[in-house]
Amino acid sequence: MKDFILLFFITVVYMAFKGTVISSTPLPDIPLIIVFLLSYGRPSLKDIPLCFVLGFTVDSLSGGFIGLTSFTFITVYTLNYIAAIRVHYDSALLRAAGAGLASLTSTTLSYFIVSSLNEDIHYFSHVLPTALLTAAFAPVIITLLLKAMKMKTFSREEGETF
């Protein structure tokens, strides 16, 4: 529960910062990095509702399509959880690559849903810069999050399996 509240508040503060101070410049997607960390860290049943809540919070505070980010977060979590069976994110480079790929997956999914509602949107606005920034900052942010959450071990055996 502590982690739930902590991650929720990190997301709220991030969204408030993004909306006020740096509104038009791409930023590393911290809520997505949280989802990425949860998916390969200590996966458990409560992560899925957490991903839903984080996505809902992002959508609500960004004025976006409610449910869209929840959908992409849960999908990214699930895909990455399956991928993490083979890929062990134990180096900074792999974490950066994984987070970048998660960002691309998330925005591509969003693109397909939004374009199904409105056909005339452009794919590449902000997508690549956000993915690159997310990848670049992911290792540092993950380390800070781990310290904040006091997560010490990363073992697939601790989590549940499909």
Added chain:
Amino acid sequence: MNSFIKRKRILLLAIVLCLISLHLAISGRSQEKGDRFIENLLSAVAYPFQAAFSGTYNGVSSVWNNYIYLVRLKEANDEQKDTILRFVEENNTLREALHENRRLKDLLSLKEESRFQTVAAKVLTYNISTWTKTIKINRGERDGVTDDMPLISPEGMVGRVINTSKRSAEALLITDPRSSIDVVLQRTRVRAVAEGDGSGGLILKYIRDLEDIRIGDKVVTAGLSGIFPRKLPIGVVTLVEAGDDNFFKRVFIKPHADILKLEEVLVAKTVHSKTSKSSDEKTEER
């Protein structure tokens, strides 16, 4: 069966919540009225952080613009540094006041000329994500702001209110893909629907291939929906393409208002569309 559910419970829960999220996204539940308790709650939680960041940012940028940036002049003017610093500081303060005065004057003149009751609002946050464009303003229900009220800047139409809380309101900008405005081209009087393209511009839809549309044509609101007042400037045509179906054109518009630099806007509280319509029609008849 039980063991199957137990083994696959993460996957099953993920599928269920994925489907619920997808349903919410596609059905556009956020547009429904009276069903925003959670969103308003989240907005209330975020408000103190937004206000704090916004206040700090404005304070720091004000200090930077008014003092630190100009302190460099001191180095170039050692002999008269005290005098120059004082003058520069005074000058800068006056310049800031002048800019603010001009901006507020523009807003005020728009307010005086406008055919509707308005309330001035400051932009609190910009939510410019990949495909969504919204802003939060510091006026809400207690100022009489309600859903669907149009937002206007001195340059023209900016957006409309989509969600209100007591102290603030969220507005959908005209460049958001969910925004849809009935418009008319000033030169040819061709009517169309302007939708946001999600990347800073708008697209005109349902314009037949036969219509005469040129780059530079001005686009204004048609006022048919009853939400937006008539004849408010939207933007100018920047590109005209043949559509994929050879029936409708694809017309791109650049908005008049510099949407990413908005600081203050007017919320049109009451649109006297009937009065303005009749007077407009009389003028046209003459």
